[in-house]
Amino acid sequence: MRIDVVSIFPTIFDALEVSLLGKARTTGLLDVRVHDLRDYTHDRHRTVDDTPYGGGAGMVMKPEPWGEALDDVTRDAESRPVIIFPSPAGERFTQATARELSTASHLVFGCGRYEGIDERVFDYADELGDVRLISLGDYVLNGGEVAVMAMVEAIGRLIPGVVGNPESLVEESHEDGLLEYPSFTKPAVWREREVPPVLLSGNHGAVASWRREQQLERTRERRPDLLSD
């Protein structure tokens, strides 16, 4: 998978080298390219924002740099990319979204800042790829960069070969629509707290039933919304 990221803070994405995705990049499973939006400006101050038409507080990201940046990153695309803009006004990002996007050949992420991006950019981008505004949650960040880091990690780890043990991807929260069961490891007793005896019983059927019940109990308590979907 090829991933292009456009941002006015490209160095933030140096952190992707450190995470599990660093290995995926060296093995060629992931081809991650980060671009500075200011490289697509032509004025002395490398301006990327301006005041909003119609008035109002804050600044809006200008369309021209975005148009040139999106042209550039899609110019040599081997397939029609999915062009994703993190936004508080976007569709909800879930494990199902991550799974869907992990099958794409080419993802382009556009990191908005300020009060957002001139709306005409999304209309233009639709000529270049499938545009998706995606929200990580109902809160506002200063920019899309942190959201892109989270999405790239959630998507990247689902690509075969990126995570060492694919078995570990199956028994995770949200993979089966429920929260994951509690985990324990040695010692069997720690600060007078015992590991649930069923987990030491060697009875795999009883362990599986206990874990399923724990998943349901936790989901009922913490995320009843997942049970009504």
Ligand SMILES: COc1cc(COC(=O)c2cn[nH]c2)cc(-c2cccnc2)c1
């Ligand atoms: C401060 O104003 C913002 C911030 C952000 C960064 O993303 C988030 O805050 C976010 C993402 N998931 N949950 C929250 C994005 C936009 C934006 C981008 C494109 C179109 N419209 C708006 C605007």
